Amino acid sequence: MITGSITSNTQTPTAGTPSLSRDMLNPKQLIDEALLPVAGDLEALGPLLLKLLECNTISGNHILNHVLAGGGKRIRPALFFLASRIVGYSGPHLNPMAAVCEYVHTASLLHDDVIDSSTVRRGKPTPNCIWGDEAAVLVGDLIYARASELMAETGSLEIVSMFARAIRLMSDGELLQLEHLFNPAMSEETYLKIIKHKTAVLLAAACKAPAVLGGASAADCEALSEFGRCLGYAFQLLDDALDYAGTDSIFGKRTLADFPEGKITLPIILLKSLATPAEWNFVESLIHEESVSAASMKKILELVDFYDTAGKTLEAASKWTESALTALAHFPPNSARFDLENLANRLLVRFS
Numbered sequence: 200m201i202t203g204s205i206t207s208n209t210q211t212p213t214a215g216t217p218s219l220s221r222d223m224l225n226p227k228q229l230i231d232e233a234l235l236p237v238a239g240d241l242e243a244l245g246p247l248l249l250k251l252l253e254c255n256t257i258s259g260n261h262i263l264n265h266v267l268a269g270g271g272k273r274i275r276p277a278l279f280f281l282a283s284r285i286v287g288y289s290g291p292h293l294n295p296m297a298a299v300c301e302y303v304h305t306a307s308l309l310h311d312d313v314i315d316s317s318t319v320r321r322g323k324p325t326p327n328c329i330w331g332d333e334a335a336v337l338v339g340d341l342i343y344a345r346a347s348e349l350m351a352e353t354g355s356l357e358i359v360s361m362f363a364r365a366i367r368l369m370s371d372g373e374l375l376q377l378e379h380l381f382n383p384a385m386s387e388e389t390y391l392k393i394i395k396h397k398t399a400v401l402l403a404a405a406c407k408a409p410a411v412l413g414g415a416s417a418a419d420c421e422a423l424s425e426f427g428r429c430l431g432y433a434f435q436l437l438d439d440a441l442d443y444a445g446t447d448s449i450f451g452k453r454t455l456a457d458f459p460e461g462k463i464t465l466p467i468i469l470l471k472s473l474a475t476p477a478e479w480n481f482v483e484s485l486i487h488e489e490s491v492s493a494a495s496m497k498k499i500l501e502l503v504d505f506y507d508t509a510g511k512t513l514e515a516a517s518k519w520t521e522s523a524l525t526a527l528a529h530f531p532p533n534s535a536r537f538d539l540e541n542l543a544n545r546l547l548v549r550f551s
Contacts (some may be wrong), residue, residue: 230272233545236538237280241273244297251298252345254338262326262338266305271321274546275300275405278430281542282406282423284535288413295349296358296412300405302346303362307369307401309339314373315460357411365400372396380461383483387468391432399431406430422529429523430543436516437547439464443500443509458499459491465515467499469508478502513547520547 234241248267254260276297283293311317312325313332319325327335343366350359376393379385406427410420442457443466457464463486471479482502485495503509523543530536 229545230274230542233538233542234272234277236284236534237277240280240294240297241277244273244276244294244301247294248298248301251295251349252342254341258330258334259338259341262309262330262334263342265323265326265329266309266338267301273301274434275304275401277542278402278427278539279405279408281535281539282427283409283413285423285530285539286410286413286415286419288409288415290412292353292412293409296353296408299346299349299362300401300408302342302349303366303369303401306339306342306346307366307373307397309335309342311373314377353412355411358408361404361407361411365404368396368400376462379463381486382461382463383471383486385463385468387465390463390465390468394432394435395428398435399428402431402434403427418529422526425526426523426539426543429519429526430546433516433519433523433543433547436465436512436519440466440509440512440516442466443503455496455500458485458496461486465512466503466508469511470502470506473506473508474502516547520544 245268249263252263252267254263279297279300280293283289308320309326312320313327313335316327317325318328325335326338346362347359350362353359372393372395375389375396379389379393403424404427407420407424410423439457442455442464456462458467467482470482474482482499485491485499488495491499520543524540527536527539527543
């Protein structure tokens with residue numbers, strides 16, 4: 200349950216809050232190192248993602264190859280594999296359910312790119328840009344359907360229910376975000392709800408799933424679910440901070456994209472209470488404009504830098520990461536727990 204505001208989560212991260220600057224560590228190297236314990240699992244998963252899918256059309260197979268062949272860090276299946284180790288699950292559904300975690304995420308991206316009219320993701324053209332909106336949406340539906348079949352094959356009603364709920368809430372979160380596009384009055388509470396639905400619920404399901412499959416205790420299931428949930432908040436908060444501080448050449452995503460698209464995220468929400476009335480009136484006037492000039496965007500960035508709202512967003516992400524680590528303290532200190540903790544920290548600490 201979300202209570203209060205982001206800034207009400209007042210736990211202090213043990214490793215300190217990283218500062219937000221343009222002098223960045225190599226994020227790919229940081230995360231790749233954290234993924235080493237499951238690098239073999241992820242490598243084997245790559246070809247399986249295509250093998251488990253069945254598509255009888257040329258365009259469909261082209262799109263599947265485009266979005267699944269070697270793209271992305273596969274953070275969600277990585278979390279699934281790491282969580283499997285912490286509860287000792289290595290059963291027959293290990294790889295298929297890791298695929299489900301990636302399928303649900305990939306299908307949501309296909310749909311999101313159509314909704315956002317995105318043309319680039321991970322440094323390459325989006326499927327909707329190449330093959331059209333209709334084909335991209337239908338392949339997204341195909342992936343969701345195949346994921347549902349694989350869930351059902353586990354024979355676990357809880358698994359099916361958990362991921363079905365995640366898919367439903369992800370769609371609801373996208374609708375909520377659409378309702379609040381170009382809305383300068385959007386509250387922090389609504390912003391948090393969007394994060395919960397669009398990001399946190401799937402990470403929670405990915406982390407909890409191996410505990411359910413392995414028949415772990417209710418306490419183990421809840422601890423892993425809470426870890427994934429909190430990590431989901433941290434993950435999205437960091438992403439929103441990076442939109443105002445990152446570079447697309449490093450992070451593989453187009454930066455400075457949220458504001459022109461009408462997405463009001465925490466770096467802008469915080470300006471409402473920190474900026475002067477004149478400054479906020481300027482920001483609000485730009486939100487209502489159909490297009491934002493480079494000069495106007497530069498002024499927005501200057502305000503974000505001056506009031507350090509991207510940095511404050513990163514501080515909030517750090518606090519959610521600490522909450523995720525607190526949830527993991529339920530498990531005994533061992534290598535499996537350390538590997539999960541390390542990935543959580545590496546996802547956050549991308550700045551020096």
